[in-house]
Amino acid sequence: MTLDDLPIREELRGRSPYGAPQLDVPVRLNTNENSYPLPDEVVEAIAAAVTAQLRQLNRYPDRDAVALRTDLAGYLGHQLTADEVWAANGSNEIQQQLLQAFAGPGRVALGFTPAYSMHPLLSVGTGTGWIDGHRGPDFGLTAAHAVAQIREHQPDLVFLCSPNNPTGTALDPQVVDAVLAAAPGMVVVDEAYAEFARPGTPTALALLPGHPRLVVTRTMSKAFGFAGGRLGYLAAHPAVVDAVQLVRLPYHLSALTQAAARAALAHRDTLLGTVRTIMVERDRIVTGLRRLGLSVADSDANFVLFAVDAGPSGTDGPGGDQRRVWQALLDRGVLVRDVGLPGWLRVTAGTPEETEAFLTAMTDLTAEANLTAEANVTATANGVTR
Numbered sequence: 001m002t003l004d005d006l007p008i009r010e011e012l013r014g015r016s017p018y019g020a021p022q023l024d025v026p027v028r029l030n031t032n033e034n035s036y037p038l039p040d041e042v043v044e045a046i047a048a049a050v051t052a053q054l055r056q057l058n059r060y061p062d063r064d065a066v067a068l069r070t071d072l073a074g075y076l077g078h079q080l081t082a083d084e085v086w087a088a089n090g091s092n093e094i095q096q097q098l099l100q101a102f103a104g105p106g107r108v109a110l111g112f113t114p115a116y117s118m119h120p121l122l123s124v125g126t127g128t129g130w131i132d133g134h135r136g137p138d139f140g141l142t143a144a145h146a147v148a149q150i151r152e153h154q155p156d157l158v159f160l161c162s163p164n165n166p167t168g169t170a171l172d173p174q175v176v177d178a179v180l181a182a183a184p185g186m187v188v189v190d191e192a193y194a195e196f197a198r199p200g201t202p203t204a205l206a207l208l209p210g211h212p213r214l215v216v217t218r219t220m221s222k223a224f225g226f227a228g229g230r231l232g233y234l235a236a237h238p239a240v241v242d243a244v245q246l247v248r249l250p251y252h253l254s255a256l257t258q259a260a261a262r263a264a265l266a267h268r269d270t271l272l273g274t275v276r277t278i279m280v281e282r283d284r285i286v287t288g289l290r291r292l293g294l295s296v297a298d299s300d301a302n303f304v305l306f307a308v309d310a311g312p313s314g315t316d317g318p319g320g321d322q323r324r325v326w327q328a329l330l331d332r333g334v335l336v337r338d339v340g341l342p343g344w345l346r347v348t349a350g351t352p353e354e355t356e357a358f359l360t361a362m363t364d365l366t367a368e369a370n371l372t373a374e375a376n377v378t379a380t381a382n383g384v385t386r
């Protein structure tokens with residue numbers, strides 16, 4: 001018996017689950033995690049906070065996670081308060097709750113790919129119609145294009161992603177303004193990578209006053225190095241928080257998660273201390289790849305999207321097929337992400353040693369490709385055909 005023999009919902013038939021490979025290799029740069037393990041002082045604080053909860057595990061946790069939401073509001077600033085913040089097991093769960101409350105069967109969500117691959121998956125999972133508004137050939141998104149798509153499809157929910165995964169670049173604030181003005185329904189700005197944005201990059205948090213249908217989602221999975229802790233959150237009008245409470249599971253956020261996240265937030269200066277280092281590594285990756293002649297998207301995140309081929313000459317870069325380059329990097333112990341964009345790969349910025357390993361592998365692959373190209377040119381000049 002297989003999945004196909006089960007009476008599964010038609011729209012789930014033939015689909016693949018989210019599945020970035022979890023391989024045990026020396027250099028893991030494929031899921032945009034923070035490469036730095038938590039420092040001892042934070043480990044101890046989290047252990048103490050979790051331990052303090054253990055005797056009360058016979059009781060359900062605070063359903064509304066008020067203390068945690070208060071701490072998150074304090075971290076976000078912008079004069080936000082606990083009633084404007086909601087927390088869940090990762091921003092994926094937050095976005096699922098938003099779709100359950102504001103979209104679902106008979107309604108549609110609009111996004112602009114390439115963007116976060118979970119937006120369409122969460123839409124399908126909640127019975128929401130998914131409409132792909134696409135980005136331009138350069139992966140850019142203009143206000144005019146976004147507004148035209150909104151006018152055409154009248155979506156119940158619009159997903160924006162800034163800085164955008166997998167391209168890395170933050171949205172032009174004019175796009176967010178235009179989308180807010182044109183959208184008939186909810187506008188969700190996924191800011192999972194906000195902490196890594198280049199200086200001067202605005203956050204949609206500043207737009208919350210006066211925009212009750214705007215929701216900004218954030219996560220502790222990236223900058224905070226808390227991916228294993230599973231903590232995502234949103235900031236929005238208090239009525240939006242009331243709405244997601246209608247669909248959340250009772251006691252969705254365990255007492256252990258709440259305690260651990262609060263302890264991590266209390267040590268945010270230490271945890272976020274790695275952000276600057278990671279930004280330096282990101283910029284080193286961008287420069288290093290450009291030096292190899294490759295096209296690289298500007299990045300406001302902790303990852304870089306790069307073309308594996310420099311262009312028509314074929315003598316720069318390791319060569320055109322991203323699946324081959326992905327495998328060749330893996331053979332050298334470096335795991336990056338094939339996001340399904342022909343000719344492009346995504347690499348996470350981590351430690352200086354990881355940057356070194358990645359750039360060395362890319363330099364080797366490029367040199368090999370150039371040798372092969374030269375050999376082919378020589379062979380052709382000598383009248384030898386392959």
Ligand SMILES: *Cc1c(COP(=O)(O)O)cnc(C)c1O
Pocket residue numbers: 032089090091092093116161165190192218219220221222227231232
């Ligand atoms: C990594 C990522 C998230 C994080 O999801 P969590 O469930 O919070 O771990 C959200 N949005 C985008 C665009 C991401 O890349």
